[in-house]
Amino acid sequence: MSQSSSVRQEYEVVLEPLLTVPVERELPLGQRLWQQGWLRKSLILIVLAVLWELVARYQNNDLLLPTFLQTASALYDGLISGELLNKVGISLVVLLKGYLIGIALAFALTTLAVSTQLGRDLLSTLTSMFNPLPAIALLPLALLWFGLGQNSLIFVLVHSVLWALALNTYAGFLGVSQTLRMAGRNYGLKGIRFVLLILIPAALPSILAGLKIGWAFAWRTLIAAELVFGATSGKGGLGWYIFQNRNELYTDKVFAGLAVVILIGLLVENLVFDTLERVTVKRWGMQH
């Protein structure tokens, strides 16, 4: 027992600069490429396209399932002739209008909710009433109120964006730390300036999530609305393009239309929202 508590010899070491071992070295090329998210995602897309091509060839029925290459050529033709781009343009303009109005209303509602008790009750009551209601179910009513045209589409789009975004934004506001709130009030920030300078940037991760969900809801609502009622408004969008071509049994064009819906979704997700996240919440260390 006495040996374990015996005193060992002390020592000191004089440290020379460490030169014999490199302090940092590069990873091999393969590993560095694998770190690139876009490369991994492209690989997944290519695998899916190959699978599609194989299944379609095995099926051998153009009317039910055109091959990937047929769809690609229909897509190419549509883009070259400008028909498809024209439809996309019409759809996107309506979509953006509805999206922006929805965002503005959501911020107004959540600002009211963080400022007053009544606003809070209003927000929670309205979201629990309308959030579960599918936006498309309001379309017949919208057509009755706003007539056949853009306005009724914008009405349902606002409905699809507003509640999802408001709910996320409000949850984000509630999550802002007490210390940060006190720091803001300490500078004399109040009311709308407090919301703009403290709450919105601090809740940005939730707000971005809400914007993403809102975008997806709006996009799918729009296509669905155009599919059902697109014919009634003089010039139809992408949904109408899909619907029309199905009626005429141009299945490859139907697939091309669907592909465009997916492509726009991927582009917005990967370019717009990813860039937004990279220059904000990721840069600030609020999200990893």
Next chain:
Amino acid sequence: MNASVQGHTASHLTATGPALLSVDQVSLEYRTPQRVVRATHQVSFEIDSADRFILLGPSGCGKSTLLKAVAGFHSPCEGHIRLLEQAVTAPGPDRMVVFQEFDQLPPWKTVKQNVMFPLLASRTLPRREAEERALHYLDKVGLTAFADAYPHTLSGGMKARVAIARALAMQPKILLMDEPFAALDALTRRKMQEELLLLWEEVRFTLLFVTHSIEEALVVGNRILLLSPHPGRVRAEINSHQYGLHSLGGTEFQQAARRIHRLLFDENDVASSEQALNFADIRIAY
């Protein structure tokens, strides 16, 4: 000795004019869903210009609540808080607060923008002058090289320095610090205390500092207000201007620490003075 503090008013002996900050018979209460809890009961003290005034007490004695009341986040249920004869009613940039938590720095602003933020938000200075002043105070806390870094890349001590620079840049009438170093490791805390004292030598700001460490109170402060356990009442006011980091471990310092310990925990006078206290035992809460 103990009886003299009952129903006291703040010590007036050395004050020549009206005090910078006067807290007069202030009681604070906070609400839980079930009950109203009294945090402090009729606390009075006065802070003069360039004081380093410490609020010291055991956990839950209402010292942080008291500081937040001075900052304007709580209003007293009785008594008055006056800053330069003006009643404190709401938070304001003339009473900058340094909090304990690291998330007091908005993560979306760089170090420099963080220091500029209150100057711009309170419309004290236009952007260019705010930038100049921010760089000046960042230089004082030794963070010039990190002006464009984001807070999440900094260590705890550096974040505390940014918060101090941010508060000092506002040139507040009084600087409020709520256990600013409690979340730091012991070595960094010692370094920060040293730097704070050096900054005070240079700028001579007025400081109200909340801590639960006797050692920190003696080192940082020139006057210490001792608060009793919950609900907080004034137990004593003690001068500590003679102690600094150099006096750590000295006999007088140890005696002062022992005296504070006895006052805070109401130990039997004879028993505790007879005991040969090791200095390490006195640091009540690190």
